[in-house]
Amino acid sequence: MGPGKADLLEAIAATGSISAAAREMGMSYRRAWQLVETMNQCFLMPLVETAKGGAGGGGAYITPLGEDVLHRYRFMEQKAAQSIATEMDAFSATLSATEPRSSSI
């Protein structure tokens, strides 16, 4: 798990669709599918399930395990950030004002 996958899970939960979630995140459908497959394989049970669709295609939803993983991830993210809040303030002081958006790399 990482920030991108967590955001994707949230977008799938919000939109009920992998393609809509991908669109919302500016990501290709193929890439979103790959990330979903990776997540589903990484955990003991799937985090996202899809429904076979009729005319309009099926939707996607996150499973109870998916919800649990997302909540735990966000909690850890917040707790980790809080634990280094003081250091981050000092660190940020060395950044220039024109800092581009973080690329997570």
Add this chain to the structure above:
Amino acid sequence: MGPGKADLLEAIAATGSISAAAREMGMSYRRAWQLVETMNQCFLMPLVETAKGGAGGGGAYITPLGEDVLHRYRFMEQKAAQSIATEMDAFSATLSATEPRSSSI
């Protein structure tokens, strides 16, 4: 800053060269240069400086600010991880044994 940029800084410090660091990380020279440029622009002063070379080309080194940023980053990384060690253990229990290497996404 993120794990990839921190690793790149370390590799530049170890090899004294952006191209050698890129090779070590399995990254294109172009990509490594882009990351270095981004880092240099993000901070008030450069983290990496390059020497104009003679026959063999110049080397690269990380500046005192680069060293400082790297140390602070590693410290925060470690402190943040320690703060959620218990939660991570519980989280890992829901991962399957065949987990692919994390893609940081």
